[in-house]
Amino acid sequence: xxxxxxxxxxxxxxxxxxxxxxxxxxxxxxxxxxxxxxxxxxxxxxxxxxxxxxxxxxxxxxxxxxxxxxxxxxxxxxxxxxxxxxxxxxxxxxxxxxxxxxxxxxxxxxxxxxxxxxxxxxxxxxxxxxxxxxxxxxxxxxxxxxxxxxxxxxxxxxxxxxxxxxxxxxxxxxxxxxxxxxxxxxxxxxxxxxxxxxxxxxxxxxxxxxxxxxxxxxxxxxxxxxxxxxxxxxxxxxxxxxxxxxxxxxxxxxxxxxxxxxxxxxxxxxxxxxxxxxxxxxxxxxxxxxxxxxxxxxxxxxxxxxxxxxxxxxxxxxxxxxxxxxxxxxxxxxxxxxxxxxxxxxxxxxxxxxxxxxxxxxxxxxxxxxxxxxxxxxxxxxxxxxxxxxxxxxxxxxxxxxxx
Amino acid sequence: xxxxxxxxxxxxxxxxxxxxxxxxxxxxxxxxxxxxxxxxxxxxxxxxxxxxxxxxxxxxxxxxxxxxxxxxxxxxxxxxxxxxxxxxxxxxxxxxxxxxxxxxxxxxxxxxxxxxxxxxxxxxxxxxxxxxxxxxxxxxxxxxxxxxxxxxxxxxxxxxxxxxxxxxxxxxxxxxxxxxxxxxxxxxxxxxxxxxxxxxxxxxxxxxxxxxxxxxxxxxxxxxxxxxxxxxxxxxxxxxxxxxxxxxxxxxxxxxxxxxxxxxxxxxxxxxxxxxxxxxxxxxxxxxxxxxxxxxxxxxxxxxxxxxxxxxxxxxxxxxxxxxxxxxxxxxxxxxxxxxxxxxxxxxxxxxxxxxxxxxxxxxxxxxxxxxxxxxxxxxxxxxxxxxxxxxxxxxxxxxxxxx
Numbered sequence: 001x002x003x004x005x006x007x008x009x010x011x012x013x014x015x016x017x018x019x020x021x022x023x024x025x026x027x028x029x030x031x032x033x034x035x036x037x038x039x040x041x042x043x044x045x046x047x048x049x050x051x052x053x054x055x056x057x058x059x060x061x062x063x064x065x066x067x068x069x070x071x072x073x074x075x076x077x078x079x080x081x082x083x084x085x086x087x088x089x090x091x092x093x094x095x096x097x098x099x100x101x102x103x104x105x106x107x108x109x110x111x112x113x114x115x116x117x118x119x120x121x122x123x124x125x126x127x128x129x130x131x132x133x134x135x136x137x138x139x140x141x142x143x144x145x146x147x148x149x150x151x152x153x154x155x156x157x158x159x160x161x162x163x164x165x166x167x168x169x170x171x172x173x174x175x176x177x178x179x180x181x182x183x184x185x186x187x188x189x190x191x192x193x194x195x196x197x198x199x200x201x202x203x204x205x206x207x208x209x210x211x212x213x214x215x216x217x218x219x220x221x222x223x224x225x226x227x228x229x230x231x232x233x234x235x236x237x238x239x240x241x242x243x244x245x246x247x248x249x250x251x252x253x254x255x256x257x258x259x260x261x262x263x264x265x266x267x268x269x270x271x272x273x274x275x276x277x278x279x280x281x282x283x284x285x286x287x288x289x290x291x292x293x294x295x296x297x298x299x300x301x302x303x304x305x306x307x308x309x310x311x312x313x314x315x316x317x318x319x320x321x322x323x324x325x326x327x328x329x330x331x332x333x334x335x336x337x338x339x340x341x342x343x344x345x346x347x348x349x350x351x352x353x354x355x356x357x358x359x360x361x362x363x364x365x366x367x368x369x370x371x372x373x374x375x376x377x378x379x380x381x382x383x384x385x386x387x388x389x390x391x392x393x394x395x396x397x398x399x400x401x402x403x404x
Numbered sequence: 405x406x407x408x409x410x411x412x413x414x415x416x417x418x419x420x421x422x423x424x425x426x427x428x429x430x431x432x433x434x435x436x437x438x439x440x441x442x443x444x445x446x447x448x449x450x451x452x453x454x455x456x457x458x459x460x461x462x463x464x465x466x467x468x469x470x471x472x473x474x475x476x477x478x479x480x481x482x483x484x485x486x487x488x489x490x491x492x493x494x495x496x497x498x499x500x501x502x503x504x505x506x507x508x509x510x511x512x513x514x515x516x517x518x519x520x521x522x523x524x525x526x527x528x529x530x531x532x533x534x535x536x537x538x539x540x541x542x543x544x545x546x547x548x549x550x551x552x553x554x555x556x557x558x559x560x561x562x563x564x565x566x567x568x569x570x571x572x573x574x575x576x577x578x579x580x581x582x583x584x585x586x587x588x589x590x591x592x593x594x595x596x597x598x599x600x601x602x603x604x605x606x607x608x609x610x611x612x613x614x615x616x617x618x619x620x621x622x623x624x625x626x627x628x629x630x631x632x633x634x635x636x637x638x639x640x641x642x643x644x645x646x647x648x649x650x651x652x653x654x655x656x657x658x659x660x661x662x663x664x665x666x667x668x669x670x671x672x673x674x675x676x677x678x679x680x681x682x683x684x685x686x687x688x689x690x691x692x693x694x695x696x697x698x699x700x701x702x703x704x705x706x707x708x709x710x711x712x713x714x715x716x717x718x719x720x721x722x723x724x725x726x727x728x729x730x731x732x733x734x735x736x737x738x739x740x741x742x743x744x745x746x747x748x749x750x751x752x753x754x755x756x757x758x759x760x761x762x763x764x765x766x767x768x769x770x771x772x773x774x775x776x777x778x779x780x781x782x783x784x785x786x787x788x789x790x791x792x793x794x795x796x797x798x799x800x801x802x803x804x805x806x807x808x
Contacts, residue, residue, distance in 0.1 A: 133585075133589050136589055137589065143586050143589065173585065173586055173589075176580070176581055176585045177579075177585065178581065181537075181581065181585075182577055185537050185577075186547070187613075188611060188613030188616055189540065189541055189613040192608065192609055192612070193597075193607075193608050193609075193610055193611070193615055194608040196612050197608070202597065203597075204596065204597050205596055205597075207593050207597070208592050208595050208596070208597055208600050208619070209593040209595075209619075211615050212592055212612065212615065212616030214612070215612070215616075
């Protein structure tokens, strides 16, 4: 099949089913994202109660709020990671970020907050890839600007509390080479251009930098890409916590992994954090009022939540008391579902608000409190991250106690 | 224009004009390669007498036999390199080899013999790229096998007599990373897939490793790819001696160079060394009798020349004495044109043989002598190349006296 036929086929599919587009560069939907459809189309599995209970039993810890609330909702081979853990076998975590903006918003923090939980409960090593090359390819930025953003973003990531004795952060412009480059070539040799078009939707007008990128994001799934960490451990399985829009990269990776003699990486995948204006996609860096940033002041947060957070409450107090709020579309409740840790309080708010006894203003006030605390905590943590700490996390070094 | 349209266009062109195909992976022609047509199609210039005389004047040295005999016959901006040299400005040389076979044949030696001459007369630094990644992408070989071949080939290259104080040899699997990788990304961002299809003829079934390769061969043309050599000399012009089948890579490179703030690399390009069986293309590694290898014994050489070298002599001695040899198709005379240094002797042979006074056997005997000496000299030189010398040439190091 030729490139165009394939891309035309894809285009036709999108024309036939245009209600949602989810890939690493675009998330959009008419109305809400249908995550069940996404699971079906991508071919991953739903993360069900049984698997979460098993995780709870194995780790003797209450599952993370993102698991209890269905934020991480899909997976590939997560059961096999739990099997390995149960047998006492080791694995490692891999996550990453494309450093396209100076300030992270709350949606950006989610994979890192969750990855920190996984590192804490499983006590395993973690590699974090900053894809500054990807951002150079897709954005109108210089390499130096992308590298600077990678370093700034590393500070926010470190502020999430990762254990330096188990964590290696790297940027592609600093790290690509050696075994990592060899693995890139091994992957590149096993993916045809037509396949890449099928997975990523590349067009003939796209530059070859973009076409050459997928192997870069694939290879941190393979232990031999990190000889300073995993020398002699080429069989170590890998678990990737990420948002579901990254699934195409790892679908490709899972196809080639066995041909290269590696385990297929396992995945645990999150839904998207909704924009303040409502749940139709990811937050947008081009509209500062669509998101809460970790750099927002308490006043910013209060203004944004009060002015821009889409409410499911009724138009008048009378009508609200009578009908209650529509929790399905209410952004303050969605945000509390992500960030209010107390299950009882969340249930209480949802009941009182849903039945009209609590008003939008009261829910927003509680959300402002929760977010302000979260952002303040992050800001304090980030302020204490020094350049030396960044250097230390990014140093190419062994992690002698990574499994203890 | 879509990829397929472009590649179909190319296919149509080839169907319309199928008499010769010349690209980095295929050289074939019905009959002899028409080099004038190639110059015209590629858009390079003929290396004329005036330019060669100017080189002779500037360097006060008899031009290399490969220049006197038209082996290096085409160029791009070579006059500008001579201008720079005349002004006392510096430049550097870049050449390379795809290490696909253990033993080199005489055709493989030609660019290196010529590059050594250029290094000697201009006293400039030289970088030699061993594209072990390219061979991994195009051949059914493992990375380790490609790396081993790169190292073996490096010994043959070193045996050509390069000055270690001015020469850096690197293999892509050892060297890609850092500034080199950054430049690869800068090139990749500036070449669309459609353009790559137009230049290299990629098809949708080709893997993305191939598509990602052209930037790897492009970037040694840019001084900043070698910070250990050219830090602070980002304006240094580059001259690339190579066979003309490599022109597509550098056409692409010359397109992007100014957009990246670099000089367009200059080129000096050779024709192909003909197979023993006749002048229809390059020699083939799959037919050992099509070429003289640097590993051939004196006996091998004698047998190959006597049995397989296509002769322009006549069928019978009587007819030969009467008509003389057809020098246009005679391989022994072609080979002597490449390797017999004495201009007077070559003219004498051509005259005597062309007018029937000299017989094929006599010409072949002289050729066997010349080639045996050349191969013996190479073998002795290669035997003295130690692993330590390979390490020394390939060490990532400054070249403190590279211009003196």
